Amino acid sequence: MNLKDNIRVIPDFPQPGIRFKDITTLLKNGPAYQAMINEFVDIYKDKEIDLIIGPEARGFVIAAPLAYALGVGFIPVRKPKKLPHETIEVTYDLEYGKDSLVMHKDAILPGQKVLIADDLLATGGTIAATLELAKQLEAEIVGAAFLIELTYLNGRKKLGDMDITTLVQY
Ligand SMILES: O=P(O)(O)OC[C@H]1O[C@H](OP(=O)(O)OP(=O)(O)O)[C@H](O)[C@@H]1O
Ligand SMILES: Nc1ncnc2[nH]cnc12
Numbered sequence: 001m002n003l004k005d006n007i008r009v010i011p012d013f014p015q016p017g018i019r020f021k022d023i024t025t026l027l028k029n030g031p032a033y034q035a036m037i038n039e040f041v042d043i044y045k046d047k048e049i050d051l052i053i054g055p056e057a058r059g060f061v062i063a064a065p066l067a068y069a070l071g072v073g074f075i076p077v078r079k080p081k082k083l084p085h086e087t088i089e090v091t092y093d094l095e096y097g098k099d100s101l102v103m104h105k106d107a108i109l110p111g112q113k114v115l116i117a118d119d120l121l122a123t124g125g126t127i128a129a130t131l132e133l134a135k136q137l138e139a140e141i142v143g144a145a146f147l148i149e150l151t152y153l154n155g156r157k158k159l160g161d162m163d164i165t166t167l168v169q170y
Helices: 030-044 060-070 125-136 155-159
Strands: 008-011 019-022 051-055 073-077 087-094 097-104 113-121 140-149 164-169
Touching: 030 060, 030 140, 030 164, 051 060, 051 125, 060 073, 060 113, 060 140, 073 097, 087 125, 097 125, 113 125, 125 140, 125 155, 140 155
Parallel strands: 051 073, 051 113, 113 140, 140 164
Antiparallel strands: 008 019, 087 097
């Protein structure tokens, strides 16, 4: 299955100069969606992962089905004021803008092995913030998995020596 062929590129969205990678075209194609998740399953099935962490919203559509397929738990990372219990919070920069992410304070137990998953690695700000949240809770980080990597934005640099998997590159 060629995953890249199922991703649509929209010029000048959400602002001039950004070439937006639209994954809705992949998600609506059942066999392509399943093939993507299965590729991740093959890579991570023997890594003894306890939890998969996904930042909202597009991270959920990767992290949750992957957690289900691996039979492990899913932890949502959300924008502020969405989680009902006590949270920890980190602020970060986007390719377009600035935002904060929060996680429940009791989401991860110290030493649990976690994988971070999202649809796309751009500047790395979102995942650096998610990583920071997981580190605050003393997680053991297995790595980070992305469907798409925008290599020209050098997001990997922000993530140090973390093990990173990306299935499609631009
Ligand atoms: O590597 P970065 O520069 O941080 O950019 C990548 C992030 O940007 C997008 O999310 P966005 O914040 O637009 O939110 P959404 O998933 O709710 O659309 C995308 O889903 C990644 O999470
Ligand atoms: N170019 C892009 N396309 C889709 N999502 C993004 N998130 C950050 N940059 C993006």
